[in-house]
Amino acid sequence: MSLLLGHIVDALGGSLEGGATRDVVISRIAPLEVAGPGDLSFLSNPRYQQQLAASRAACVIVAPAMRDAALARGACIVADNPYVYFARATQLWRQRNAPAQQAGVHASAVVDPMALVHPTATIGPLCVVERGAQVGAGTILKSRVTVGEGCTIGARCIVHAGVVIGADGFGFAPEQGQWVKIEQLGAVRIGDDVEIGANTCIDRGALQDTVIEDGVKLDNLIQIGHNVHIGKHSAMAGCVGVAGSATIGAHCTVGGGAIVLGHLELADNVHISAATVVTRSLTRPGQYTGMFPIDDNARWEKNAATLKQLHSLRERIKALEQALKAA
Amino acid sequence: MSLLLGHIVDALGGSLEGGATRDVVISRIAPLEVAGPGDLSFLSNPRYQQQLAASRAACVIVAPAMRDAALARGACIVADNPYVYFARATQLWRQRNAPAQQAGVHASAVVDPMALVHPTATIGPLCVVERGAQVGAGTILKSRVTVGEGCTIGARCIVHAGVVIGADGFGFAPEQGQWVKIEQLGAVRIGDDVEIGANTCIDRGALQDTVIEDGVKLDNLIQIGHNVHIGKHSAMAGCVGVAGSATIGAHCTVGGGAIVLGHLELADNVHISAATVVTRSLTRPGQYTGMFPIDDNARWEKNAATLKQLHSLRERIKALEQALKAA
Amino acid sequence: MSLLLGHIVDALGGSLEGGATRDVVISRIAPLEVAGPGDLSFLSNPRYQQQLAASRAACVIVAPAMRDAALARGACIVADNPYVYFARATQLWRQRNAPAQQAGVHASAVVDPMALVHPTATIGPLCVVERGAQVGAGTILKSRVTVGEGCTIGARCIVHAGVVIGADGFGFAPEQGQWVKIEQLGAVRIGDDVEIGANTCIDRGALQDTVIEDGVKLDNLIQIGHNVHIGKHSAMAGCVGVAGSATIGAHCTVGGGAIVLGHLELADNVHISAATVVTRSLTRPGQYTGMFPIDDNARWEKNAATLKQLHSLRERIKALEQALKAA
Incomplete structure (x- = not known):
């Protein structure tokens, strides 16, 4: 479970400096304050420069602007974006050290013969893939995921345990004090490179499809109502609820526990703070907040x-x- | 995947007018602004009358008051409640075009021999039905649903994927800084015609049962605590939490992300806005709200x-x- | 399904008074206002003294201070902490009347050969236990629980249906408007005597482990982000979200629907009211609240x-x- 510094730089680029030699063995990636002599660390925020000086890490990934401070300590990798470099290092770590889940359909999964699963996709244990559903190349359903009838997931997606894609949207017509079910005749369409957190739910559309565009990242326990449309590369933290027919632009972020009411439109690059309730459309980019301040x-x-x-x-x-x- | 207009009116009533002939082929139900020449649409809210005029739908369901406006455009079905008519049309669509999940117990489900499943009920893939549980006639557990020991579900219910009925309520007695478990000896009793959304949880009662009355509709990711009682035909949107021993009347609605604290009583016809925290009993019908307004x-x-x-x-x-x- | 009063006192202590004889048959434990002549009840809060006087219970558990009031009514068990006594009575009830889930791995569960499950642990139907995961002595995974690769659960834990332990934490580095995945290389470590409610999610750490200490009690539908640390005997009600790298002390309580933002520290004995958003570290014990008051x-x-x-x-x-x- 270790890599040579030289291999890391060969794979990810950056310049090895401060007396670092290619044959140093790295056994772990660790935060600055925890890292020991066998560890690779990183400084992504100049605010933590003091932790840099004190760190016992074998090598620290830093930005060009931090080069001098890093050299004063010792070995470093200088890279344009240390945080992205760190992210790619974790990927390298996983590739080299952890065997990937094997592609194919686990024996315990229930996949309808009329579903279309790409041969390079992975359908984990106890998943359900219903009739007419499609799972794209390289996509991984971890375990206990349901993909409902006619729903499609693109390529290279990661869907964590317990996710439900394509349950019925919540649609009822009131009649004499009772509710008449509106059958949900649409489906869910999910683009490429989407990640969906554990136990998150994405409902099928009533008449048209619920759409999650490429590169969207959803955390755990999120509820996406029917006919919602989420634009490319938007990200939402845990426990968010998006009510039916809301349209969220590209490159938006939504903080944990926020609620977006139905039929609203959020422009691209709108950022919603945690626990905020979005009660009106937001046509301009920016940060929006609404939460009662905590107090004694x-x-x-x-x-x-x-x-x-x-x-x-x-x-x-x-x-x-x-x-x-x-x- | 299509129906004749004549079949629709034969099945659902309403009067076919504005030059509509019985043999027009309808291939889809669609919203006004999307509907094309092969589609059936509906106008449920007079506010959208402009969309009616511009719609290319083959036929539009309208209320008697909108009859003239509809006739000016072309073919229509006049019905007392166009939204309910639309709902029934989606049901007709599903019946005719989508084969229903087959009744019976899926081979991958784990049903205790001491459970009572009605022969017309459907236990979908990878469900768990524990000892002494009962599932009524025509009720459908979609997939990966757990029904705990001794819990009962009435007739014609729909329970979506990932639902957990009858997990232990959250009950502990504090003793010297630790928690002593209060075993939850009650069960969950669910009436007829209840629908429960994906990954929603309904806990068993501590000493008595948690009760969900007939016709209640619960959206996804809702938490219903132990000993809660929800009256007939009440409906709750996603991400709602109802704490233990709360009593909610009949015909109530609770908006998404709202929280109802424990041991409270909500009268019939109480309506709670989204993301509102109910901290006191509400003895009078009406709409109640408490949420910090969003702002820059x-x-x-x-x-x-x-x-x-x-x-x-x-x-x-x-x-x-x-x-x-x-x- | 019944016990003699004498057996109860033999097992749990307390003094039987007020004319109670050891051979009275108790068929149920019930709240004061519901209890009938065959039932055992309890008075934990002096506020409900009126209900005591009116109760038809065969016997009532009371504190020494309530002894006189109880004797005026009839049979009672006097115990130092009636609520804890009641809790232990429910445990006795369950032991005697309900057969425990059998230890061992259910045939439908998917347990990796490289996982370590204690012989006295119970892995219920349709659970997934991944490679390198450990489940301690006497711990019960009810049904449809996922324990991810390398995650460990201590002894005597109860994990309810649908729980996901060890899904990836939500970590991405932004690069040119897209998200680069930070592989989550840590795991989850759960102590002894922890209870985890249905459909709750506990994410694995990014570089180090997410840690849940001994005796923690989590209700349903809770989201615990990566690298969170929860101290001993803390308890959280349903629908709580704790963002990444938050550290919560021992003996804390968090009310339903509350949100704790990332990287914060909560001292021991901090109590957060329901639906409150914790936006700053709380270094002093106490009760903290922030919620918009409900109104018409x-x-x-x-x-x-x-x-x-x-x-x-x-x-x-x-x-x-x-x-x-x-x-």
């Missing part, structure tokens, strides 16, 4: 109680202003 | 900071009022 | 609209104070 419970209680009178407080301020003007 | 992050930061002084601002207003009165 | 929708709308002007209202109050001082 006692102070929160006072402020929350006053909040219920906020509108009347505004009226009292108005009255004061008028009274003062009149005085 | 910079403006939110200013307002959130001020919010922490809200109580003292009220005191300052009071002081100003007294000073002005004294002046 | 109409009043909420007025207050929420005013909230967006809160900062400017403060400015207006300041101006009024200065004007009044100048006057």
Whole structure:
């Protein structure tokens, strides 16, 4: 479970400096403050420069601007984007040290004969792939994933355990106090290079398809409602809920626990803070937030109680202003 | 995958008007703005009347009040409730075009010999039905559903993939800084015509049963705590959490991401907005809301900071009022 | 399905008083207001003393302070901590009346030959235990649980259906508008006596392990991000999300639907109210809250609209104070 520094630089580029020799054995990738003499580390944020100086790592990946500081400590790899370099190093690590899940359909999976699974795709243990579903080249369904009837997943996707793709969207017409089911006749279409976290759900569309474009990354326990459209390379953290027919642009990010209401449109490059409720369309890029600030419970209680009178407080301020003007 | 207009009206009623002939072939149901010459569409909200005029649909379902506007465009079906008519049309579509999941127990499911599964029920792939559980007539467990020991599900229910019915409720007694488990001796009782979304969890009761009454509709990733009681025909959107021993009336709706705290009572016809936290019992019907309004992050930061002084601002207003009165 | 009072006291201690005889047959444990002549009940909170007086239970567990009130009614068991006594009674009930899930690996489970499952552990139906994973003595994986490669679970844990332990943490480096995957090379380490609720997810660490210490109790549908550390005997209610690299102390509680942002530290004995967003480290024990108070929708709308002007209202109050001082 180790690699030579030389092999790393051969595979990923960057310049080896500060007395680092190609034949140093790296046994682990580790954060600066934890790394020991056999470890490769990285400095992605100049804020942590002090940790760099103190680190016992065998070698540290740094940006050109940090080159001098790194050399003062010892061995380093200088790379344009140390964080991306680190990411690729983890990939190298996995490739060399961990055997990949074998391509093919696990014996315990239930794959409909009318499903289309690419020969290089991996259908893990206890997955269900229904009739007419398609799974693209190199895509991996880890374990206990359901891909519903007629849903398609592109190439090189990773779908973690417990994911449900293509359950019915939540559609009912009210009639005399009861609910009449609207059958969900659409499907789910997922592009290439999408990653979907554990136990996340993506519902099928009512009449048209729910669409997840290329490169989208979804964390765990996310709910994507029917007819939602998520643009390329957008990313969402855990526990997010996106209600039906919302359209989210490309390169958006949504923080953990945020909720996007139905039928809204979010432009490209919109960023939603954690736990924020999006109640209107957002047509301009930017960061948006709405969350009650945390406080000691006692102070929160006072402020929350006053909040219920906020509108009347505004009226009292108005009255004061008028009274003062009149005085 | 198509139906004649005449068959649709024969099955669902409504009057075919505006030059529509019974032998027009309908190949799809589609929204107004998408529908083409082979499609059936519907107008459920008079607000979208402009889309009606512009629609290329072969036929549009409309309410009597929209009849003239529809006739000006062409073929229509006039029905009392176009949205319900549309819902029934999707059902017809599914019946005619998609073979239903076959009744019976899938070979990969694990059903305890002491479970009672109705012969017309469908236990899909990789489901688990434990000892003493009951599944009623016509009910469908899609795939990877767990129904725990002694839990019962009524007739004509649909339970989507990944649902867990009858996991232990979250009950512990604190003792000297540790937790002593309270065994959950109750079960879950689910009525008829209930639909439960993917990866939703309904916990078993501690001493008595958790109860979901007839016609309740639950979306995906919902958590229903132990001893909760949900009244008939209530509906909840995705990511809702209902804490233990809450009682929710009939015909309630709960928006996505809302939280209902434990031991509360919600009357019939209470409607909770998305992402709202219900912290007290609600004895009167109505719409209730509590959510921090979204804003540009910079403006939110200013307002959130001020919010922490809200109580003292009220005191300052009071002081100003007294000073002005004294002046 | 019944026990003699004498057997209960023999097993759990406490003193049988008020005319209770050892040979009374107890057929059920029930809440005070529901309990009938064959039932054992308990009074854990003096607030419910009125329910005690009215209860028809065969016997009621009470604290020494409630002894007189209990004797006035009839048979009782006096115990130091009636709630803990009740908890142990439910355990006794389960032991005596419900056959435990059999130890061993269910035939339908997929356990890698390189996984280490203790002979007294139970791997329920349709579970997946990957290579190098370890499951400790007496631990129960109920059904459809995934334990990922190299993850370890201690002794006497209960893991409910649908849980995913060891899915990849959510780690990506941004590069030219796309996301480069950071392979998650760590694992998950779970201590002894941990309980994990249905469909909860605990991600593996990026470089080091995600750690759940002894005695932690997690409810359903919780998301624990990579590299999180949760201290001993902390408990979290349903739908909580803990973002990556957060460190939560021992004996903490987190209410349902709360969100803890990444890289924060919570001290021991910190208590977070339901639906609160923790946006900063909390170094002192105590109760913390942040949630928008629920209100009638109409009043909420007025207050929420005013909230967006809160900062400017403060400015207006300041101006009024200065004007009044100048006057």
